Amino acid sequence: MQEEHERLREIGIHIIGDEEDPLVRAECIRIARRIHLSRNRVVGFIPATDDVAVPPVAIQLGHALTQLTPATIAVVDANVRWPGLAGLARDDDDDAQGPDTSSVFRTKWLGDSLALLTPPHSEQSGEAVPQLARLLLSGAELFEHILVDLTGFDLLGEHASAAACMDTTILCGRARKTRERHLREMERAMPRKRFMGVLLVG
DSSP states (O other): OHHHHHHHHHTTOOOOOTTTOHHHHHHHHHHHHHHHHHTOOEEEEEESSTTOOHHHHHHHHHHHHHHHOSSOEEEEEOOSSSOTTGGGSOTTOSSOBOSSTTSSOEEEESSSSEEEEEOSSOOOGGGHHHHHHHHHHHTTTTOSEEEEEOTTHHHHTOHHHHHTTSSEEEEEEETTTSOHHHHHHHHHHSOGGGEEEEEEEO
16 A cells, blocks of 8 residues: 555655644545435546646545445546546556456555556547446446546536436535636536535645
8 A cells, every 4th residue: 555655646646644634634534424424426526627636636535435434435537538647557557457347447456445447548538438437337336435537528528428427526626716606607517416516625
């Protein structure tokens, strides 16, 4: 696990512990508890703007969920066109392919019960939603919660299709940066029954 945390640090992601920043850690636990109690298994995270980095948020919340439940949690880098975490799942890694062995996703364990599923390299954009749907179907029995980074789907015109694969979605904005008007416009575009709220980060 220490080796995987070192690899996360190499790409700018650091798992925050209680001793380093107790307030941020407490907030991660609070949000993770809300996700867990909502009984929503598949949660999609949609960036409100291009400068919102979803992968660090999803990994921090995934790690927090592993502290709340003994079950296995997955974080999915679903942006097959520009996978932000591809460096953590190279083709020469020993870890297995995704739950569906024909999937473009590779599994990288970030701890005993936290799995990262990401394409090791870019894929054709038209495969994004079909591959994600297959992954979620095949991983349904393996993971208690699946946190999905939906970065890039707006550029592909596939946000609505991707959101339909989720139990719920969370809109991610930057504190003191993202305009409230923009967040409200995006919120109105979300399916009401599949929208959990807005998460401000940074």
